[in-house]
Amino acid sequence: MNGIKKFNLGFLPTPLHELKNLGKEYPSYRILIKRDDMTGLATGGNKTRKLEYLVGHAIEQGADTLITAGAQQSNHCRQTAAAAAIAGMECHLMLGGEKPREYNGNLMLSMLLGAKIHYRGESRKGEDLELLAQSLSEKGKKPYVIPYGGSNITGATGYFEAAGELKEQLDQKGLKADYIFFASSSGGMQAGLMMGMVRYKLHARLMPVRIDKEEPGGRSLREIVRSLIEQGPEDCREIKDGVPMVEGYDHAGYGVVTAQEKRALKTLARTEGIILDPVYTGRAFYGMMDLLEKQKLPKGSTVLFWHTGGLPANFSYAGEIL
Ligand SMILES: Cc1ncc(COP(=O)(O)O)c(C=O)c1O
Numbered sequence: 520m521n522g523i524k525k526f527n528l529g530f531l532p533t534p535l536h537e538l539k540n541l542g543k544e545y546p547s548y549r550i551l552i553k554r555d556d557m558t559g560l561a562t563g564g565n566k567t568r569k570l571e572y573l574v575g576h577a578i579e580q581g582a583d584t585l586i587t588a589g590a591q592q593s594n595h596c597r598q599t600a601a602a603a604a605i606a607g608m609e610c611h612l613m614l615g616g617e618k619p620r621e622y623n624g625n626l627m628l629s630m631l632l633g634a635k636i637h638y639r640g641e642s643r644k645g646e647d648l649e650l651l652a653q654s655l656s657e658k659g660k661k662p663y664v665i666p667y668g669g670s671n672i673t674g675a676t677g678y679f680e681a682a683g684e685l686k687e688q689l690d691q692k693g694l695k696a697d698y699i700f701f702a703s704s705s706g707g708m709q710a711g712l713m714m715g716m717v718r719y720k721l722h723a724r725l726m727p728v729r730i731d732k733e734e735p736g737g738r739s740l741r742e743i744v745r746s747l748i749e750q751g752p753e754d755c756r757e758i759k760d761g762v763p764m765v766e767g768y769d770h771a772g773y774g775v776v777t778a779q780e781k782r783a784l785k786t787l788a789r790t791e792g793i794i795l796d797p798v799y800t801g802r803a804f805y806g807m808m809d810l811l812e813k814q815k816l817p818k819g820s821t822v823l824f825w826h827t828g829g830l831p832a833n834f835s836y837a838g839e840i841l
Pocket residue numbers: 564565593594595668670702703704705706707708709796799800827828829
C-alpha cells in the first residue's frame with residue numbers, strides 16, 4: 520500500500536476454517552474462523568502482520584533499536600520484542616504500572632526475548648515514547664518508534680493486505696462471509712481491513728468489537744480509525760456508513776475479566792479446542808456469541824471470527840479464568 524518492503528516475520532496465509540461443533544449451538548448460522556493466532560512470532564497474534572511493515576520501514580531508515588509501549592500484558596510488546604530479536608535489533612518497551620514481584624505471561628516472554636523494560640506507572644499508551652527515543656539517540660543509537668498497538672498507517676498495511684488474503688481464501692473455498700467480528704482496540708487492524716476490503720473487493724460487514732472504552736487525549740477509536748484511513752490510498756478511503764463499531768462489551772474496563780469473557784473462553788475451548796485470550800479475543804468472541812444468541816443478525820448468515828491471538832495473557836490471568 521505504501522511501497523514499504525515488508526520484512527517477513529509470519530507464517531502466512533493463516534488458516535481459515537469452519538467451527539462445526541460450535542455451529543451446532545447456533546443452528547441459524549454458519550461460523551468461520553480466521554486463525555491469526557497462528558501467525559507465528561512468539562506464539563502468534565495480529566501484531567505479526569503490522570510488524571512486517573513496521574520493521575521493514577525501520578530497516579529502510581537504518582534503525583538499530585525498536586521502541587514501543589503498552590500494558591504489562593501487551594501482546595504487541597511481546598511480538599515487537601520477538602521481531603527485534605529476528606531483525607537483530609535492540610528492543611525497549613515502555614510498560615504501564617510498576618515493576619511486579621513476579622513476571623508472567625507476555626511480560627515474562629518479552630523479557631525472555633531480550634527486551635529492556637521501562638515501567639511507566641500511569642502511562643501505558645506510549646505518552647513519552649519520543650523522550651526515550653531522544654535519550655537513546657543521544658547515546659548513539661538509531662531508534663525507530665512504533666506507536667501504541669503498532670497502529671499507524673505503516674502498521675495498518677498488514678491488515679490492508681490481510682483483507683486480500685482472506686478474499687482469496689474465501690473465493691478458493693467457494694465461501695462468503697456476511698459478517699466479520701474481531702477485537703478492535705488501537706484501530707490499526709480495523710483501518711487496514713476497512714481499506715483493504717475496498718481494494719480487494721471483500722464484501723462483508725465489519726463487526727469490530729471495541730475492547731477499551733478509554734479515549735486517550737479525548738480521541739475516540741472511531742476518530743483514530745478515520746484519521747488512519749485519511750492517510751491511506753485515495754481510492755480506498757470509502758467510509759460509506761461511518762466507521763463501524765460494536766459497543767457495549769467494554770463496560771468493565773480494559774483488562775478486567777468478567778463472566779462474559781470467561782464464558783467465551785470456555786465455550787470455544789470446549790467445543791473446538793481453540794484458546795482465546797481474556798483481554799481482547801474473549802471479549803470480542805462474547806460480543807459475537809451474544810448477538811448470535813439474540814438473533815440480531817439475519818438467519819442463514821455466515822459469520823467469521825478473526826482470531827487475533829493473545830495466548831500468553833491466559834497465564835497471567837490464570838486464577839481468574841477457570
Ligand atoms: C490479541 C489482540 N487482539 C486484538 C487487538 C487489537 O488490535 P488493534 O490494536 O489493531 O485494534 C490486540 C491489540 O493489542 C491484541 O493484542
